[in-house]
Amino acid sequence: MTRTWRIHTVTDAARARIAVARTAAAYGVPTVERARLATALSGRLRQCLTKGGTWLLTLDASAPADAPAGAAGALHVALTPSPAAGAAGRAAWTTTVPCPEPGPVPGTDAVPGDPEGLSEALLGADEDTAVVLDRLAEQEELVAFHREELHQTNQGVLALHAELDAAGRAQREAFAAERRARNEAERARSRLTFLADASAALNASLNHDEIARRLPELLVPRYARDVDVWLLDDEDEPHRPTSHAAAAVRAARTGRPQYAADHSGGLPGVDDRPPSALSPDRPLLCLPLVTRRAPLGVLTLSPPGERWAPDDAVMLIEFARRAGIALDNARRFEHNRDIAETLQRALLTDLPAMPGLGLAARYLPATHGLNIGGDWYDAFRQRDGSLITVIGDVTGHGLHAAMMMSQLRTALRAYAVDGGSPGRLLTRLHGFLHHLQPDLFATAVIARFHPDEHTLTWAAAGHPPPVLRLPDGRVRILDAKPGAMLGIPLQQQIADHTERLAPGSTLALYTDGLVERRARGIDPGIARLAAALGSFGPAELDGDLEGTADRLLHPLLSDSERDDDVCLLLCHLHG
Missing domain, CATH: 3.60.40.10 (PPM-type phosphatase domain)
Incomplete structure (x- = not known):
């Protein structure tokens, strides 16, 4: 089926638009597609009237070749200038709208020609637009609902991300704490191993001179840069140094460890003292070699780095205590041995x-x-x-x-x-x-x-x-x-x-x-x-x-x- 309208005036354009809309409705074109077709056709007709001349609006309803008899496949709409009216050379406009169902095509008399009827037909033709607007409102409500749902989802995602971030931070802190605890446990194990090995080395000999020689070998360079061993009973020997740090003298007198430096050591069980005049540029840790009766001497250490850690200081104090006991045992043994040999030879x-x-x-x-x-x-x-x-x-x-x-x-x-x-x-x-x-x-x-x-x-x-x-x-x-x-x-x-x-x-x-x-x-x-x-x-x-x-x-x-x-x-x- 093919229909053609000549468009010269606004009335011609209105009647043609109304006819096309009714034909599309008769062929089962969906409302949204009809509204889209009517809007596009109205715009083209307005352009044609603005340009002037006579235009031909052709509507062709055709079915596919393999479709059953009486089935319509699509509506073809073409707006071309009329050659007889002097509008040749102007651009044509065409569009195609699928139509799922065929229907009765309205005749030319279906579109009234008087202004009142034409207006009423135009108002009726805008029903598709109203339906589209209603659907648009529904879509807007749906979009608003989904927007709110998406907002709530985003809030949940943000909260979840915050919780995951907090959990990640807590996990990282736990890993760091575990790593610190593991490192501290390893350092504690190393200190205990050192004490055990040092005790075995000190108690392996009953010669106090040999024990005194071993003390620097055990401490340098792991826990001290250098070590001075001051034994109170050896002061008369010519190879012994005659001058000692004031902190070492105080440690010998009081039996308490002393830390001599220009800053506070913060070491548990250690008294802070001013820097030594003998070594003003480096800290000194003076540890008394105590026994059951009185101090035997003093160990004076300088740190391997800038200073000692508190746990290392505690370990060094225990090391000095064990060294004092080993020296005391060696001297007791040597004294008893001398007595025994004197007795033996007297017999x-x-x-x-x-x-x-x-x-x-x-x-x-x-x-x-x-x-x-x-x-x-x-x-x-x-x-x-x-x-x-x-x-x-x-x-x-x-x-x-x-x-x-x-x-x-x-x-x-x-x-x-x-x-x-x-x-x-x-x-x-x-x-x-x-x-x-x-x-x-x-x-x-x-x-x-x-x-x-x-x-x-x-x-x-x-x-x-x-x-x-x-x-x-x-x-x-x-x-x-x-x-x-x-x-x-x-x-x-x-x-x-x-x-x-x-x-x-x-x-x-x-x-x-x-x-x-x-x-x-x-x-x-x-x-x-x-x-x-x-x-x-x-x-x-x-x-x-x-x-x-x-x-x-x-x-x-x-x-x-x-x-x-x-x-x-x-x-x-x-x-």
Whole structure:
């Protein structure tokens, strides 16, 4: 279906617009599309009337080729200038509107021509605009609703973002706090490890000079740039510095740690003092080395950086306390050791002088402990002019063993006044020890020399055998059957053994500390002693028996530290 209108006046334009709107409504064009078509057509018609001339408005309703019969596909509207009216050359306007449903096309008489009817038709044609406006109002209300909903959503999103941000900050703060706590725990563990290692190092020695030397090695450079160790008992030594910081002197007097600097240290348990005149440009931490009685000295430290952390200062105070205890223990040990050695040597005998017989003795305490034990040697004359030599070893160490050794030595001398052979003397000592100290045992060797007769009578009770060097350099081990240990719950009669001695012979009596080693036993040690004794020449033994004793001990004791006392008694019959 095709319709054409000639447009020359406003009335023609109004009637054509009304017809097009009604045709679009008849073909089922939606209201919004009809309103859009009517608005666009009105604008074009207004432009055409402004330009003047006659225009042709053509409306064509066509259906697709494959559509069923009677179905309309679209409305084609074209506004072109009329060639006959002199409007040729002007631009044409066309548009296409889809129409889903066909309908009856209104005729030309459907549009009234009088002004009143035309106006009424125009007002009716604007119903589409009213419907569009109503829908627009609905859309505006919907948009306003969605805008409010979006606003509320935005507020919720902003609140959620704020909560997430706060949660993020709280999580970051928690992570930072955990990291700080972990770092602090690691630093605390490091300080505790340092204290444990330092305590082990300080207590590993009982020499106070060695402990004092270790203090700077432990602290530098981790906790101090340099360390001065001031020991109050060492003031008289020439290599010690004579001047000390005023804070160090105050620490020694008061027993409280002092911090000398031009600023407050803020260290717990530490008194702040003015900077030291000796070191005004650096802080000093003066820590007293306290003991149970009085300060032993002062540790003066300079910081490895600008200053110490409070926890490091607490750790250093504890370090100084432990160092003071270690120094005090070392000095107590050295004092007791000196007393023990003095007592031990006081219990040993000065060797007598006897024509034709040379004597040399050595006593070496163990390198561990208080250096007091039960080893002893003795030599004294009998009424008949013979010489009794004895060497023995009381089981155990310490003051108790030393006192028991002294009693045995005194008892032996008392028994020897009445005479008696070495075996008889050992038998009496056995009964004495068994009744005096049932839980204490001893070993001993007694040798009796009679220079006029050139004989040696000896007896042993559980002791390593004597070693005899003959004048020609050969060495014999006198391992004839010995008696059992002294003091064991056993009745025994210890036998005597006699040897003829030629001038130039040397007898070695010794304790097991000289020859016994844990890893090798005692027999290899006795063999080494015999070989060493046989290596000396007659001139050495006749001329320097004391030096021979030293040279004999050196190769036997150079292999390891001694954990037992050593006694050696050399008896040489001059040639």
